[in-house]
Amino acid sequence: MSAIHYEPNAYYIFDRAYDSFKELYRIHLTGSFFVVRAKSNLKFKFCKWKRRLPKNILSDAEVKLSGYTSEKKYPESFRIIRFYDEEDDREFTFLTNAKHISALDVANLYKKRWLVELFFKWLKQHLKIKRFWGTTENAVRIQISVAIITYCLVAIIQHDLHLSRSTYEVLQILSISLTDKTPLQELFNKTNFNDVKEQLNPLFPGLFD
Helix, strand or coil: CCCCCCCCCCEEEECCCCCCHHHHHHHHHHCCEEEEECCCCCCEEEEEECCCCCCCEEEEEEEEECCHHHHHHCCCCEEEEEEEECCCCEEEEEEECCCCCCHHHHHHHHHHHHHHHHHHHHHHHHCCCCCCCCCCHHHHHHHHHHHHHHHHHHHHHHHHCCCCCCHHHHHHHHHCCCCCCCCHHHHHHHCCHHHHHHHHCCCCCCCCC
C-alpha cells in the first residue's frame, strides 16, 4: 500500500488483509476514497448511524477507532457498513471514507474488485500464467495478449477438429510436439495423454522445482 501513488477523487478497493489505517488515512488526506473489508476484531465507537436502510444493508454508521494505536493512525471518523449478499448467503462488513455515496454503491464497488480477483484466477487456470516475467505495463500486456492468442488458437483447433480432449490436454500435447510435422488431426488421434504426462514428469521428483 505504501508503494501506490494515490490520485485525488479515485477509489481504492482492498481486501481485509490491507487494513493499515496509516495508509488508509493517507488515502483520505489525498482526497481519494477507500473501501476495505473489516476484520472481526476491529475496535470502534459509534458516532451516528442511519435508521432507514435499503434492502440487504444491515447497518450503516459513522464510527471512530477506539484502539489507542489505531486511533492515532486514523484520527477522523469513517463509515462502517454491513451488507448481506443474497447470492452467496454471506455478510460483509466494509469500512470506507466515502460518505457521499450510498451503502449499496459501496457494496457494488467491492463486488467490482471481486471480479478482478476472478479474472486473475481465470488467468492462472486457463492461460497458465503463474507469474509475470516483466513488471512494466507493456511487458504485462504483451504476456497476457500472447497467452490469450494461444488460448484462442487452441479453442479454434478444438472446435474445427471436433476434439473431445480438454483444453489442458491439447495444450500439453502441443507443447511437446512443437517441432513435429504430423498433421494435427493425426497427432491428436495417435497421442495418449498418459504418455504426455509421463514425458512431462521429471525422472526424479522435485528435480526441476
